[in-house]
Structure formats: C-alpha cells, structure tokens
Amino acid sequence: MRRYFYLGVLLTISFSSCKKYLDIVPDNIPTIDNAFTLRNEAEKYLYTCYSYLPKDGDPTYNIGYMAGDEVWIPYDQREFGPNAWQIARGSQNAADPYADAWSSRRGGGGPQNNQGVGFYGLFTGIRNCNIFLENVKNPAKVLDLRQDERERWIAEVQFLKAYYHFYLLRMYGPIPLVKTNIDISAPENDVRVKRAPFDECVTYITSLLDSSAAVLPVIIGDRGSELGRITKPIALAVKAKVLLMAASPLFNGNSDYSSFKDQDGVNLFNAGYDANKWKLAAEAAKAAIESATAAGFKLYEFPVTAFKLSDTTKRQMSIRNALTERWNSEHVWANPNSLAAEGLQRNAMARINTNIGVGTARQQLSVPIKIAEQFYTVNGVPINEDKTLNFNNKYTLRTAIRRERFHVKQGYTTARLNFDREPRFYADLGFDGGVWYKYDSPTSSDSATYVLEGKSVQLAGANNYGWYNETGYFIKKVVDWNMASTSSNISYRAYPWPQIRLADLYLMYAEALNETLSSPNAEVFDYINRVRQRAGLLDVQKAWTDYSSNPTKFGNQAGMREIIHQERLIELAFEGSRYWDILRWKKATEMFNQNITGWSVSQGTEQEYYKVRTIYPQSFIAPRDYLWPIRTYDITVNPKLTQNPGW
Template sequence: MKNINIIFQSKEKPGSLKFASILVLILVCMSSCKKYLDIVPDNVATIDNAFTLRNEAQKYLFTCYSFLPKDGDPITNPGYMAGDEIWSNIEEREFISPSWRIARGNQNSDSPLMDMWNGLNQGGGGLYRAIRTCNIFLENVQDLSKVSDLKLDERQRWIAEVKFLKAYYNYLLLRMYGPIPIVDKNLDLDATQEEVRIKRMPFDQCVDYVSNLLDEAIPNLPVIITDRTNELGRITRPIALAIKAKLLLTAASPLFNGNSDYAGFRDKDGIALFNAVYDANKWVKAAEAAKAAITAAEGAGFKLYTFPGSQFKLSDTTTLQLTIRGSLTERVAQNPEHVWANSNSLAVFLQQVAMPRLMKGTDPIPVGVARQQLAPPIKIAEMFYTKNGVPINEDKTLDFSNRYSLRKAVKAERFYIKEGYTTARLNFDREPRFYADLAFDGATWYKYDSPSTSDENTFTVEAKSTQLAGANNFGWYNETGYFVKKVVDWNMTQSGSGATYRTYAWPEIRLADLYLMYAEAKNETLSSPSSEVYEYINRIRTRAGLQSIETSWTNYATNPTKYTTKDGMRSIVQQERLIEMAFEGSRFWDILRWKRAAEMFNQPITAWSVTQPDEQSYYRVRTVVNQNFVAPRDYLWPIRSYDLTVNPKLVQNPGW
C-alpha cells in the first residue's frame, strides 16, 4: 500500500483493460470459494492456508483493497465523463470511455456500460466480488483461532479496515443502483435455491446497513498513518467519517429523499423500495456526519493546501493558480488537504489526455506525450464566476452578454492570457479558478520547464487548427477549445522527444469537499442560512482568491440579498461545489443526487469551431451534440437483464 512518489515517463495507454468477470449475485453466492483463489496473492492453495500466518493474511487484506476503483483514470472512473463536464472527439483514438458513451445515450440493460455490479464493460473487478472477498476475510480474521501470530490490536485494525471497504463498496453500489441486495455473510455451499435468491432491500435500510458498518469500523481505525513509507493509502478514522458523511448526504438529497418518481417502485412482494415521504431529519444526520468528519480531519492535521513557493520568481497571480491546482495534484506527502489519497489509482494517463501540445517537436507519436483529448464544453467555462466572485449572468458590474465576441489581452492580463492575443470575451475577467482549472486558445500555461524560468514569457496554448495545439492530429485533438489544466501537475516537463509527468495518488476526499458537504447539509436544516454556512464556503473562496459570499453578492450581484435565503444559498452552494470540485468526477453524481440531471444533461454540448484557422471562424459557437437524458430512467444504472433471469426475485430499475 505504499504511496508511489516517483516520476513517470509517459507511455502509450495499454489496449483494452482486462478485468475478471463474474456471474450475477446469485451465481456469486452459489460458487465455491476455490473459484476466487486467483485473487489471493502468491497462489495460496486454499482459503485456510491464506489465514494461517500474518503474512499470508495481510496479502488477503490487500486483496480487499485491490477492488478500490481507479478513479484517477478517466476511462475507469464511472462518473468522470458520464455527464456533461468533459467531452472528447468521436474518433476515440486509444481513448475508449464507456462512461462517455453513457453521456451520449448508449446505456442499456442487456450489457450495461460500467457495470460495477458484475465487473463487466469497464466495471472494474465487480463490487459484489469485492464484497464477497471482504466477507471471506472477516469470517476468518474474526476467528481468534486463526492467524495465530496476529496481535490483537493489529487484528482489530485489519477487521476495521475491511469493514470500511465492505461498507464503501456497498455505498458505491447504492450511488449507482439505488436499493441493492445486502450480502452481509457469504452463503454456505449447500444453501438452497431460495436462500441464494436475494432481494433488493429498501433504500433507507441499505443506508442504515452501510452506516452501521462504518460505525463499527471507526473506533479501531488509526487517526493518522504513522508509517508513511509503507501504509499511505490505508484507511484512517477521518476517511471513514468522510465516507459516512458522503453516504448520508446522498441519502438526504432530493433523488433519494421524498422522490415521488419512485413512489410506485416495489419488489415482487409488494414492498416499497423507496420512501416517497420527505424526511428533513436526513439533512440533520448528514450535517452532523459532515461536521464530525471535519473535526476528525482537522484534528489529524488536515488543512487547505497552499503552494509553498519555489526556486523561481513567480507573480502572485501564478502562485495562486499553483495553490488551486496543487490542492488536487500535489502529492500526499506534501499535501495536507488530501484526507484520502487512493494509492491504488495514480493519475498518469489522466494527465496525458488532458495535456495540450505547448512546444514544437512534442508530437504525440510514439509516446503520447500530450493528447489533449479532455475537452470541457463551453457551458462549463461559463459556470465559473467572474473576477468578482458571482455568476457571469448575475454580475451587475461586468457585461457578459457579448461573451462570444473577441477581445485582445493587455499586459496586465499576461499571467492569464498572452499579451496581445485575441480570444473570446468569455475568457476575460474571470475568477482565479477559471484560469487554474482551464486553458483555451491564448491562455498562459506555466509549468516547471518554463523557457523563461519564470511566469513571464512562458508557455501559451495556441489552439486554432493550424497552430500547435489545434485540431490537426487524428483523434488526438481537443473537441471544444477548452483544456483541463487542473489535473496536470505543474512539474510536468516536455522535450522534443517526450515528456515526464510527475504522478500523484488520486484524492478521493479533499478537506474542501468536507467543507462543501457541511455547508450544503447545514443550509438545508435551517430556515435561513447561518454564519456557519457562510464560514465553510468562505474558507474555500478565500483560498481561491475571492471575497466572501456576503461581500461579493452585496457589492456585485444583481440580486444582492440572494445569499440570505435558504433557496438562494442552496443555489450558491451548489455552484460553489461544481466549481471547486470541477474535473474530479464529482459533478455527475452531484447533479444526479440533486435531481437536476433532467435540466442540466438535456442541454446542448457546445464548442468553438476548432477546425478553423483564424479568429473570426474559430470563435463561432457550434453544437457538438444534443444530449438526451431520460428521466427518471437515467438517474439509476440498469441491472443487467440476465441477472433478472437468473434471480427472479430481483426487480429492474424504473424505465429499464
């Protein structure tokens, strides 16, 4: 479980990833243990041998960890491209993303994409297989007659870790499928056919089950990792509390809390799988859980990241951008914001497909140094605030009604946009996170190997069709004219023959995420926002170089009292979350749980005319595709049709 702090030379993305597949839940329950021995390290001959000595049992512990999704890869992260945040080009050159095919309306029930239930179609190893593996571990390690050389305190910690993992895998299933079958213990090999046909449990009961598992795990988890050389990435108490907060926030959200669309959703025995009555107390529980997670994280030393400086002379503007980018990309050993950095998932390929070509000679053949395939639509660029910290359509001092017109950058803007360069008005007068997270035609892109050794006269993205980062290389081009700068570590270096990316463990939980969760939940428990709600949002805004909510809205917004109402603050919190968590795989799940997907995923995906060579033709808005999100069907993943045939007690999600 070591955190790998090394420098990677970029390589070609391997061909299609190969994952083991399994049958549906009923077959999982009926199969013998020996079927799964391929996942026990070192070819341990039997399950009994796997739990005779500490060293072998520890290998099985790490097997339980091995199912953690590799969310730092945009292909294997199920929510990274399933919504509207990132687009790509239709050629899919060495970048075949099933989740992006979901975004284009290709999800189905015969062979579901990103099928994490079974582990099919880029669904990883299958979460029910992961749960079964955890059950095997718990059954054996909880037996004090086994693993005789395992000390009691270490035994308790390992049990707690696997209870957490089991809870987390169930949470991921809940988030995708809603009500799920609960497999708390593996069935005996001689179980009857009736016993192995397990039903889906009502959603609220599933939430209680996962929450209770986390509560059982939390007391025996370490507060911090002391052996950072060997144990970074293993589960701690703040991590478990953070996932409990995420679980309860999801359960409190409109998709799962009083959703009338699911009022008639029942199993074959007539039992309702959702409670269609709104429960305000769910928000109270979510707020309490988020506050507990914050208290634990801050008590363990976690805090918002700030860039510590470098040997180079940098402007305050660039230093702030490196703070914002570093909150995601700075490696865990130097990053106090990463409450949970998943060392099972390293962000290497993600950086390659985000990176534009910035210098001559860096053609992506043969090492794929800068494929520039991740492309946020124009509406994502429009989502970020103005420099005054309010939405572009609410700023009374800046006019964005002509945002697609052209404007030339002046010297004072050179750390954002190349001096003298003409680009869209949309790209001017924006908040620091806009320039830290995104790049565009004319944008500056400072990194370690800057030719000037400073942020003066540094790299610039030039993205018209005849320019270096333009759409002129089959399949390796940017579809929209916006590039994802946020995910690329600033230590990335290029040469005429290749590139070096400094990798980092993917942060599953940042402290900023916890602050946002608490502000959202707390606002829902009140009749009007409190100073505490403002405080936790303002901590993030201050780090992002913005004034407080109160100051920004009072002085610059067309509706200066918006932040004083519960509904107004809900809108502010949601936009703040979409901005702060941009390009981290959060937006898709947030929009689903807010029950806003029918609104937001049915808007056209628009882009600049990237195949054009000059300013006037390039800066014409075009529609790439009109998305089609079908509600309520698309809010939940389909269960594979074959699973319903094998297990007649299962029912399909509505609309599928």
C-alpha cells in the same frame, strides 16, 4: 527501500501476488483455510480486499468523469473511448449495461474493446471482504497476528465492505445487502438475495463505517510504508458522503419512486420527505471535519518558492496543486490504488511547445463551453449576475492587455468569455491564448512562459486524427505542474487520486447545514468562504452585495442552496463529482438535456474559430436515467430482483 501502500514494491509485487494468489482461492475451502494460517498470507488477502477500490484517477474508469456533461472527447476515440461516455451519449441499456459494477461487465472498454473486460466487480469485492472478516475475526485463525493488527485489519475491511456497498447504492439505488459470505453449497433460494429498501441500505453502510471508525487510527504513523491505508477521518468522511446522498432530493421524498416495490410488494423507497436526514448529514460532515482537522488536514496553499512568480500565478498553483500535489495537507483520502498517471494527464495535456509530440499530449479531454461559463467572474459571482461586468457579448473577440498577461498572452486575441474570470477558471482550464505555467518554464518564471495556441493551424490545434480537443477548452487542472518536456524526453509525475479533499467536506457541511435552516447562519457562510478565500475570492456576502444583480440572494435558504451548488461544481470541477451531485440534486433533466457545444476548432482564423458549434444534442430521460439498469440476464437468473424504473 521505502514503500507506500499499493505503491512501489506493493504495487508491483505484493498486489500482483494477491491476484495470482486469488486465482486459486475462490471456492476451495482448504485453500481458504491456508490463506489464514499465517500473517503474511492473510496480509495478501487484505491487499486483495483493497484492490477493488475505484480507479478514479483513470478517466476510463471514473464514471463521474465521462457519464455526464463535464468532459467530452472526439468521436474518433483514438486509443481512448471510455464506455461510460456512451452513457453521456444516451446509449445505456439493460441488455448489456455500460460501466456495469453489478455484474462486472463492460469495463473501461474503448473503441477497440467495446465489450470491456469487466468493471469493478464490487459484489466480488464484497465477497472477498466477507471471507476475510469471517476468518480474521476467528481467534483460532492467523495465530501469529497481533491483536492490535487484527482489530485494525478488521476495521479496514469493514470500511471497504461499506464503501463497495455505497458505490453500488449510488449507482443502482436499493441493492442486496451481502452481510455474510454465502456458502457455495447453499440452497438456491439462499443464494438469490433480493434488494433491501434504500434506507435500510444506508443504515447498514453507516453502521459498518461507525464500527470501523471506532478502531481505525487517526493518522498514519508509518508514512514510509502505510500511506494510502484507511484512517478514521476517511471513514467519517465517507459516512458524511453517504448521508448527504441519502438526504438529497433524488432519494429523499422523490415521488418518482413512490410505487417502486420488490416482488413481495415491499416499498424500496420511503416516499415521504424526512428533514432529519439533512440534520444527520450535517452532523456527520461536521464530525468528519473535526476528525480531519485533529489529524492535521488543512486547505492546501502553494509554499514559498525560489521561482519568480506573480501573486496571480501563486494563487493558481494553490488551486491546481490542491489536486495534484502528492499527499498534500488537503487530501483526507488519497487513493494510491488509482494513480493519476499518463492515462489522465496525457489525455488532458495540450501541446504547448514543440518538444511535446502528438502522442505524448493527446488533448482529448475537452470541456464544453457551458462548463467554462459556469465559473464566476473575477468578482466571485456568476457571469449572468455580475452588474459591473458585461458578458452579454461573451462570444465576441477581445485582445489581451499587459495587466492580463498572467492569464492571457499580451496582445493575443481570444473570446471575451476568457477575460475577467475568477482564479479557478485560469487554474483549471487551458484555452486558445491562455497561459499554461509549469515547472520547466523556459524563463524559470511566469513571465514569457508557455501559452496554448489552439486554432487548427497552431500547435495545439485540431490537426491530428483523434488526438485533438473537441471544444477548445482543455483540462489544465489535472496535469501536475512537474510535467516536463525536453527534446529527448516527456515525463508526467503520477499522483494518488484524491477521493476526498477537505474542501469537499467544507462544502458538504455548508450544504447540509443550510438545508436544516430557514436562512443560512454564520457557520454556513464560514465554511463556504474558507473555500472561496483559498480561491482568491471575496466572501459570499460581500461579493453578492457589491457585485450581483441579485444582492440578497444569499439571505435565504433557496438562494444559498443555489450558491452552494455552483460553488461545488466549480471547486470540484474535473474530479468526477459533478455527475453524482447533479443526480442527487435531481437536476439532471435540466442539466443533461442541453447541447454540448464548443468552438469551431477545425478553423484556423480567429473569426471562424470563435463560432459556437453544437457537438452533440445530449438527452436524459427521467426518471429512468437516474439509476443504472440491472442487467436483464441477472434478473432472469435471480427472479427476486426487481428492475429499476424505466428499464
């Protein structure tokens, strides 16, 4: 039987064996010794180290999905209520923090389980990595392990240890660096570890990534059994992410943290701005791109198909499948530890035909209107800049004509906001009157195919308690086009969650390189234009010159920065990236203090449905909300810890 790393047999047998195995491991030294006597037992411990990878394919656990302003859900929270959503609603606290990766409390949660059963427990994950490294680095242990395997496993676990530190650093800022395993019998003072300065954390994490990248394979040789294991391109891509974060305004020259010190008076942040951090980030992103390219990664394009599809739909399929097509050419790091299965797809899917029951397409993941407005016009510029298209009347009604039939059902009346938009708007979003093509189209083509009808008296309308779309915009992007529905069966094809796509690396490089220049050069334009070209858009230079009311915007660093930021928000929409980007750009005060709005989805007529209503007045308190609080109890237990500002 073929197997993927963490999929199939490993997921159901080996992985569960790891968890049972570890139930008897933690602090029993003889048992630990037994774990590293034979290769098979050590391999189980390797799987355990992998098991702490974030479950970003599940919106219950993907903090970036629910803690910001990109996705909203009904207040009823019927069978789905991620605790991170309480952060978006301003309920974060230090007594019992939501989505707590530090002390692993308040996990996915939900209305029926608000206390949760633990989040990622990343310090526990780091401890297991240290135990593994301590033992496998010892040549007297695991004597039947080949040397090449030993070196590779060590490199994989060094990566995992680095990634778990990075995940915590992104949330909490300065963290304790757990470089070696602390013995359970160690003196109390040794167990109480204090937070290391931010720059020291970055240096330690990147050094681990460098060490692992030097050993890891460039590609997976045995794709039948090892897909999902860490490779050199993955390690270099994460290093680029770490350095990009470190170079960004939240952590580079942020005066808000100038007086933030530990109990010994040590500054936890360098208050000065360091331009060289952008240079390091650019170099790291370029190295990651070169490694990924050498490994054969490229931007995904929808292949030739026997289906009768318009060029319009083929372009949308290239955009949609760049996320959902399993192990495709763009997935530098696909994480099968987190499958994008029904937990994501069912909560995003709209009822677009009568075969789809209420519980099998729950429609709960809703997109605020401001996110729909963020996508470009068909000319590739923001809707408030397009000098050839008038969006001043964006909330008024308009009826689709024949040439628009692959975007909006011909003859259907919907908001002007839904017309004349770029291909990613139609690929990513479902909306009232919008076409939703998928594999089982009744016509085997994109002509006369599925259409979403979203008013309250219609199939996808807000007419079921808790299972409805709160804003009138649905997330089509995350639903694999192989989703099939018949009168007797509904099926969603799961896919490993793409932690890093090549498009992300291109935009990271363009952003970092732009920050090192007084004005963008050809290389900055090249990498952002690669992403735009796949999206069916004109190059930045031509789009802004010909269509923008600010035609010279791209010619200076500040203008290009704004363009790159918006390009990231669009290209990586609904992948959990927006929240972290807005934080590191230090734009949360602006972006997360706006009202969450949507259409009047409980209404049944066009005139009533297309009235904008305020759903929630979102609030973000700076600088407090930029960093997670450390649980008060943890600070009481370890007085060497210093709480984050404002908490």
